[in-house]
Amino acid sequence: MPTISERATIVASTPPSSPRLVLAPVRANQAVLDGGWWPRSWDPVAELPGLVLALSARYGTIRQFMLNSATWDTRFKRIAVGDGVVRVGWFTSIDPAVVIATTYGGDQVDLLVVPPATAPAAADKVMAEAADPANFTRAQAILAAMTAAPVRVADDDGQPAWDNEGGRTLAPARRALSPAR
Structure with a gap:
């Protein structure tokens, strides 16, 4: 049974931040996703109002x-945003890499959710x-391809190297710079 706090309408204590969001230039009926969203955290009270x-x-x-x-x-159940209230439904059956918004007009907007800790170049x-109307790839596959890419790292002397270069091992002092392009 839901607790009183789960039934209450939540009001964010800080102003909404500008979301890191890329939307398709046009809505394509065949597209799987309408864009991508990169929240700064997994806190829905902080992230949803701007979105x-x-x-x-x-x-x-x-x-x-x-x-x-689970994500x-x-x-x-509800969050106050501006002059209105938005209902929020939590489902185990929804892809963890997706958020679905519906409008009062009945339109559905499906967005890829980029994990907050993702490097900026990879997130972009x-x-x-995800915002490409000609792309038919599902959210999980887009994120899986991102994590499968070789990672550029820096040696102790700061020179770039690739973690998949043959014969080299990562020294403990190496640090990740950004995903490969």
């Missing part, structure tokens, strides 16, 4: 979000891929 405002400006007032229940830090790349 609601950005999506509402583009597609019309957002009525509801559907998210994976996010907290759960609640996968958000652009």
Whole structure:
């Protein structure tokens, strides 16, 4: 049974941040995703208000979000954003790499969710891929391709090297710079 806090309408204590969001230039009926979103954290109270405002400006007032229940830090049923309230549904059946928004007009917006700790270059790349109306790749496959890419690292002397170069091993002093392009 839900607790009182899970039934209450949540009000964020800080102003909404500008979301890191890339949307398809046009809506394509065959596209799997409508864009990509890169939240700064897994805290839905901090992250959803900015996303609601950005999506509402583009597609019309957002009525509801559907998210994976195991991915996010907290759960609640409603969140106040601006002058309105958005319902939030938590489901185990929703892909953890996707957030689904619905408008009062009945439109559905499916977004790839880029994990917050992702390197900026990789996040930009996968958000652009998710926003490509000609791309039919599902969210998990886009993220899996991102993590399968070779990683550029720096040696002790700061010179770039690739972690998949034959014959080299990663010394403990090496640090990741960015995903390969």
